[in-house]
Amino acid sequence: MRVILLSLAVLLLVGCGDDDSAPDASTDAAFDTHRSDASFDASDAATDVSRDTYGTRDAGSDAPVDSRDSGADTRAPGPLPTDGFRCESVSGDVPDGVFSLMSFGGTLYAGAFGYGREAESMLYAYPSWRRVEPGLRGIGESICALLPFGDSLYANTENDGDIFRSRDGANWERVYDGPDGVIGCSLEAFRGQLYAVQYNFDTRSRGQVLRMNGDTFEVVFDSGDAALYLRELAVVEDTLFAFGVQEGRGQMLRSADGRSFTQSATAHRFFRADTIGDQVFVGSAAFFADGDTAIFTFDGSRFDRVQDVPSTHVTGFAEQDGYIFASTSSGWKDETGPTRLLVSGDGGESFVTACTFPETALWDVEVHDGEVFTASWDYRNRGRLYRVTRSDEPPPPDPCGPIATAPGFELCERAPDRCAGVFTNGAGCVAFCGAAGLRCTGHFGGEPGCMKEADSPFACGTETGHMSDWCECGR
Numbered sequence: 197m198r199v200i201l202l203s204l205a206v207l208l209l210v211g212c213g214d215d216d217s218a219p220d221a222s223t224d225a226a227f228d229t230h231r232s233d234a235s236f237d238a239s240d241a242a243t244d245v246s247r248d249t250y251g252t253r254d255a256g257s258d259a260p261v262d263s264r265d266s267g268a269d270t271r272a273p274g275p276l277p278t279d280g281f282r283c284e285s286v287s288g289d290v291p292d293g294v295f296s297l298m299s300f301g302g303t304l305y306a307g308a309f310g311y312g313r314e315a316e317s318m319l320y321a322y323p324s325w326r327r328v329e330p331g332l333r334g335i336g337e338s339i340c341a342l343l344p345f346g347d348s349l350y351a352n353t354e355n356d357g358d359i360f361r362s363r364d365g366a367n368w369e370r371v372y373d374g375p376d377g378v379i380g381c382s383l384e385a386f387r388g389q390l391y392a393v394q395y396n397f398d399t400r401s402r403g404q405v406l407r408m409n410g411d412t413f414e415v416v417f418d419s420g421d422a423a424l425y426l427r428e429l430a431v432v433e434d435t436l437f438a439f440g441v442q443e444g445r446g447q448m449l450r451s452a453d454g455r456s457f458t459q460s461a462t463a464h465r466f467f468r469a470d471t472i473g474d475q476v477f478v479g480s481a482a483f484f485a486d487g488d489t490a491i492f493t494f495d496g497s498r499f500d501r502v503q504d505v506p507s508t509h510v511t512g513f514a515e516q517d518g519y520i521f522a523s524t525s526s527g528w529k530d531e532t533g534p535t536r537l538l539v540s541g542d543g544g545e546s547f548v549t550a551c552t553f554p555e556t557a558l559w560d561v562e563v564h565d566g567e568v569f570t571a572s573w574d575y576r577n578r579g580r581l582y583r584v585t586r587s588d589e590p591p592p593p594d595p596c597g598p599i600a601t602a603p604g605f606e607l608c609e610r611a612p613d614r615c616a617g618v619f620t621n622g623a624g625c626v627a628f629c630g631a632a633g634l635r636c637t638g639h640f641g642g643e644p645g646c647m648k649e650a651d652s653p654f655a656c657g658t659e660t661g662h663m664s665d666w667c668e669c670g671r
Contacts, residue, residue, distance in 0.1 A: 281539060283551035283570070283582040285600060287325040288608035288617055288646040293555065293579020294320070294571035297562035298342035300349040303365055304564040306581055307332075307339025307351060309573050316645070319351075321365065322569070322581055325608065327645060332360060332368045343383035345390045352380035357394045359383075359406075359413060372406065372413040384429035386436045386454050391416075393426040393438055405429075405438055407454060417449060417457045424459075430469035432476050433496035439466035439478075441485045462499075463487055469494065470513035472520055475544060477502075479510025483528060491522060491538075491547065503547055507535065514561045516568045520544050521584065525557030529575040532556055537570050537584065555579055598632045599669075605631065608646035608666075616668045618642045625656055629669035642666030 292310035299305075305328070308318040317331025318339055332339060336355025343350050350371075351360045357374020374380065377398025384391050390408040403424030405417035417438075424447055426440035438449040438457075446462035465485030469478045475493050482489040491502040491510055509525035522538040535557050539550035555572035562569050568584040594600075596615035600607040604621025605628055614637070619628045625636040641652030641662070648666040 281550040281584060281586055283537060283553070283584050284594070285580045285607075286322060286569075286583045286610070287320070287581035289578040289580060289606045290320065290573075291578055291645065292575055293557075293559075293573020293577075294581065295338040295340050295559045295573065296342045296351075297560040297564075297569060297571055297581075298344065298349065299562060299564040300342075300344045301365055302565075304562065304569060304581075305342055305349065305365060306571055307342055308335075309338040309559075309575075309579070311337060319365075320581070322564075325581065325646070327647065328366055330367060332362075334358070334370075340379070340381040341383045341392075343385070343390075345383075345385055350383055350390065352383050352392050352394075354379050354381070357396075359392055371408075371411055378402075379425070381427050382429045382438075384431060384436070386429075386431050389454060391429055391436065391454065393429055393440075395425040395427075395440070397425070403440060403442075405449065405451075405457065416455055417451075428466065428468055430476060430478070430494075431471070432469075432494055435496055437469070437496075439469065441465045444484070444486050446480075446485055446487060464490070464492075464499075466492075467509055468512050472513055472515045472544070477513045477520070477522070477544060479505075479513070479522065481509040483508040489524075491544075493544065502544060505538070505547075509557070511557070511559050512561045514563050514568060516563050516566070517586070518543075519586075520547075521550065521561050521568055521570070522547060523558035523561040523570050525559065527556060529556075533574065535572070537561065550584065551582075553582070595632055595634065599628065602631050606644060606646065608648075614668065614670045616648075616666070618644060618646060618648075618664050618666055620644050620664045622661075622663045624659060625665060625667035625669075628667040632669060634669035634671065636667060637670040638666075638668030640666040640668075 290308050294306045295309040296307035304322045306320040314334050317327055317329055317333055318335045319328040319332040321328050332351060335353050338354045339351050340354050341352040348361045348363050349365055357378025357380045358370050359372035360368045361371045362368040378394050378396050380392055380394045382393045392406040394404045396402040400423040401421045403419035403426045404415050406413040407416045424440055424442045426438050428439040430437045436451045436454055440447045446465040448462050449457045449459050451457045464480040464487035466478050467481040469476055478492045478494045480487055480490050489505045489507050492499045507524040508527045510522055511525055512523045514521050520540040524536050526533055526535040533555045534552045536552050537550045537558060538547040540547045553572050555574040557573050558570045559573060560571055571581045573579040596607055596610040599605050599615055605619055607617040609616040615632055625639045629636045636656035639654040639656045641649030642665045644664055654660060
């Protein structure tokens with residue numbers, strides 16, 4: 197409701213470390229499949245370099261703890277139907293967009309991306325899309341990774357390298373206070389303990405693996421002055437792996453005990469790894485590194501190339517009802533969309549496009565309550581949460597669509613017979629609802645970011661003079 201004029205110096209520290217220009221994404225066409233003739237051993241590229249470590253605690257029990265493993269059957273469900281998937285927005289606009297998704301305690305949480313928002317919560321929740329309050333605050337760039345562990349949800353963040361913990365998703369405590377300029381973009385459970393990675397992008401040094409020790413974290417691997425940017429953790433065949441890049445070359449750390457690590461070069465920059473059933477799928481990135489973008493499977497010693505991908509990043513994997521989904525990005529901040537969600541109906545042997553999105557990137561894909569969700573970002577623009585459904589029928593008309601696409605209108609809630617959101621251009625609720633051919637049924641104070649001021653109601657025809665208010669629309 198208030199008119200807020202901000203003069204914000206946008207921090208150009210690169211989110212997730214990707215600051216160089218990248219090739220444009222190709223137009224969507226048939227993808228090439230190269231499983232049979234493009235495999236290599238993880239040890240082929242370079243001699244292992246053993247490194248001393250700092251931690252000495254016992255690795256603990258082998259009992260499994262919450263991880264990204266869906267445990268689902270990946271048997272092929274049959275041929276993909278033509279136009280068999282649709283992806284519909286189920287959220288309002290998120291400034292800049294969403295970097296991470298995780299299902300926890302019956303709620304799907306979305307970690308946001310953006311600068312200058314330290315004073316507000318950068319965590320959103322679905323269903324009943326909302327910003328989580330008091331939520332996760334003090335984030336310099338993004339909530340880059342979310343992971344359930346034990347009875348809590350953990351978050352690894354960027355620009356300060358802080359790690360947070362919450363038992364209810366709403367109230368958070370800092371359990372690791374990282375240095376300024378540090379990127380933290382992965383969390384993983386291994387041998388009953390929680391691990392994280394970090395990299396100091398300010399100094400181009402200190403690629404680290406951290407292990408939880410009581411209520412904080414200790415360093416168990418440190419690259420020192422070497423610019424080893426670690427981005428992803430994965431557990432394969434009872435071994436912990438960390439993937440990254442150094443001076444344009446892909447790198448991999450391997451540890452059998454979580455305390456001592458060996459390092460070797462890889463032919464690609466591996467950006468994201470997820471366990472689907474009994475397979476580990478790995479996506480590479482042709483951004484900030486040698487190599488190209490593709491989907492691989494990895495058995496702990498050998499990467500088998502599944503398919504080339506006409507994008508700059510493969511950013512995540514999820515499985516539902518026998519279909520394997522892969523999210524992609526068409527670049528970094530200066531690039532534009534579209535980007536694609538890929539799907540495999542043959543157990544991961546090949547992928548096709550399920551949906552195409554106007555935003556620059558999808559940075560994650562997650563299953564929640566039996567449904568598939570992905571989320572987008574578009575720097576200096578916005579991103580959204582999308583629900584992915586399978587249907588051989590064309591999608592029904594979206595009554596809220598004209599509001600969602602109109603400049604100055606922020607769609608926050610949608611249903612077959614109602615829409616709600618915030619106008620940010622002073623147009624008023626009658627104009628907001630009229631854009632979709634609906635009438636105003638509720639008018640409240642409101643702020644950008646889907647903030648409804650329920651204690652400030654107005655009559656629908658009231659001209660408040662505010663640049664932003666909350667509007668509810670119906671038939």
